[in-house]
Amino acid sequence: MNEAMKGNGAPIVAHDLVRHFGKTVAVDHLSFEVRSGEIYGLLGPNGAGKTTTVKMVSGLLPPTQGQVEVFGFDPMNQPIEVKNRIGLVPEDHILYESLTPREFFNFITSIRQLDEQDVKTRVKSLIDAFEFGEYFDKPIAALSHGNRQKASVIAAIIHDPPLLVLDEPFSGLDARTVRVLKDILNIHLENGGGILFSSHILEVAESLCDRIGIIDDGKMVAEGTVDELREMVKAHGSLEEIFLRAVQQDAEVAETVQALRKALTKNYTR
Amino acid sequence: MSEIKEIEPNISWREAWRIAGKIAFEVQFRSAMSMSSGAMTQTIEKQIQRARSNTRFNKITISVFIGMLAIVFGILVWGTLSGLYGTPTEFRWITVAFTVSMFCLVGFAFLVFWGLMVSTSFISTNAASIGHYLPVSRVDTGKLALLAYIRLLDSQMITIIIGFPLAYGIVIYLVYGLVIPSILGALACLGAFLISVGLGITIMLILALYFYTRIQTTGGSRLGSIVRLLFYVLWAVVIMGFSLSFQLLNIIVPLVESLSISLVPFWYLLYFAYPFTMGTFVVLATGIPGTPQFWLDFIVVALYGGLTLLGLRWSRNFLRQIGTGVVTTTGPSVIHPVDIKVSRVGIALLRKDLRIATRTPGQAIMFFLPFLTMLPIFLQFIWEIGVVHVSDVITFIVMPTIMLGFFSIFFLSVEARGMKYTLTLPLPTERILKSKAQLITLMALAIPVFVIAVSFFKSFTNPISFLLAASMVPVVYVSAYISLVLFTRVVGGGRLIGFEIGQHITQMIIVGLFSAFISFVPIALLGICWSWVFLLGYPVEWAHFAGLAGLWAGITINYLLGKLFARLFIIG
């Protein structure tokens, strides 16, 4: 990890972030902090505002209100400083479709002006770990979802950024790749980097994150370590219950599932 | 299990046309969404509204443009038949036949050109697959996909199919005052343009298929490059015909006349070939006096009609396959060693854009801009001028310079779907715009190159001509830069935004006109400084140098203007 890259301040300090889309309030007065050496999970159901938050953090979307700082830099006003320090795996991995991964990696390393030797060793080991070699010269358009995701992950860490921002990175990956990616994240933490991670999958967040912020309708409904969260909702068992309780859905879910059962029950043998 | 509702196995054409309109809009919306940074800052509802009004607006622009072409066509036919151009009576039929043929070709080329532009969005947004999720038959899926494709081009097609026959019928009535020939002529014209449009769609799809199954997959192989080169040669031919028909009437008329008259002895052979079959057909149906009895032509037209129907059926199947993913895009799996090469930022940007552009059928056209702009004028030079004076060179290079500036926005289309990724890179917006301006500057190098080429055939009176020609390259650079900045401001609100032909053609024309005006500033200064010094009674050599100085002053002014605009308008 390059110390000079870290600038001053914590990887992410978000204060009172708000984002409106017309009448929709996608993110509603959200504050959180991601520290060095820590993996912070944004956990929430679909449409909770995770992607919107990730975009504001990485300088792709201006907040309606509030501030976010990445190593002390403002993503909207100092986008270059921020983009140099973030490795982003976006939710929709749209890459340059007609380039091959080789051409794509050459392009981004040139844009970032990285050291050729360093990058080469790094990319080689990543490609071996991901078993990606045979796709290295195929157009990205021809890659499967999972393989694009791999390309997207490699591209995100190619410049050794001190902060990783991953928006639902495990969706569509096979077990081996998930394992490799988890290892990559752990190594990154050991090196003192920070990670912001979004997911709607509880198990993943539970097993991986140091701290979790549960968001719903753009609001932070609970925050803390897994243990603290358990304490908070005074329940035992899996995080799933905690999660549903935190977003106050458990009773409602039970009800809707009941209704769903009625609607869907059929006798296929009739 | 409750009964599954069977949807009618055959959707009516009317219903299919309506659904296809929805799919077509989806294609445009998806591709517009995927490439705008605005997509992230505006509400979805607003974006949909905007895409819808953009689409509508663009359709109107295109229709007006084609309508004007139809008027030009009508004037040409009328001028010939009424004797206005002094065409000898016995040759009028062939001049009309030739004119009709050429405009059939223009309609054909227009559809191929436009279709290739949208084919990228059509295939990459995978909108054709929508039909697969609906409970419709396989045949209907193909029908829907074909109609959706057609609806992306509907305004162009409809104006072509209605505009030209209408213009023709009216002109025939005006000249002869007879109803029957004008109706027959208009109907024949309708057939001719219908066939041209159908052939255009088929050819365009074949080319698109070719790109997606072969070129995209071969990555950087040598064979791929050769095949691609061949494709571009083909493009060049189409574009050349296209651009020639856009030259002013006073260039076309004598050209058409002398060319068509010189073709008389070969016509009995030529009319078997498209597009001449179509011209002959129309002239025969109208009964223009003096037309030879090429009755076989009706059979040939019927054959082309059949061919078109076959082509459309093939297109339907192909489009159906796009949806199901039968069109494979997997290349040979030769594994090369992993390696990373770091180059300079500017080079990397240019290389990426050139790669993407050469692999995308709709963008290949940009490599023809130099030819499109230079070749007609070059030929005129070789034919019409004896010794080349400085003033000749200036008239020679003004048009291409202005045209390249005009087309600069087009180069933003290279970003296309990759735009979203580009935004995540630590690149100032201004840097990316600069790179696009550099791309068009590469094309502008054609100006001095062509002038040097002329010097192999003709002798120049003054070597300063070459300096002037070379100075056009920076003129293009600065005006391209200014128009890119303006487009980013006008369409993207100051943030990077891609160019998508179905969405932004109107904005491109507006910004392009402004850019043409901007590139005219240095040229005007050249003229002013030149005449000022010359009129003061100094030697002509001095005037040349004064002109050159004026030109460079203009370039500097535009450069500073560009910097200022970028500072004022560009965000990020």
Ligand SMILES: Nc1ncnc2c1ncn2[C@@H]1O[C@H](COP(=O)(O)OP(=O)(O)O)[C@@H](O)[C@H]1O
């Ligand atoms: N461009 C947009 N226009 C309108 N609404 C949007 C836009 N982007 C996101 N939203 C809305 O904001 C909310 C949060 O979305 P998002 O951040 O994508 O959620 P998540 O990633 O947690 O699933 C959703 O209700 C979504 O519909």
Ligand SMILES: [Mg+2]
């Ligand atoms: Mg999301």
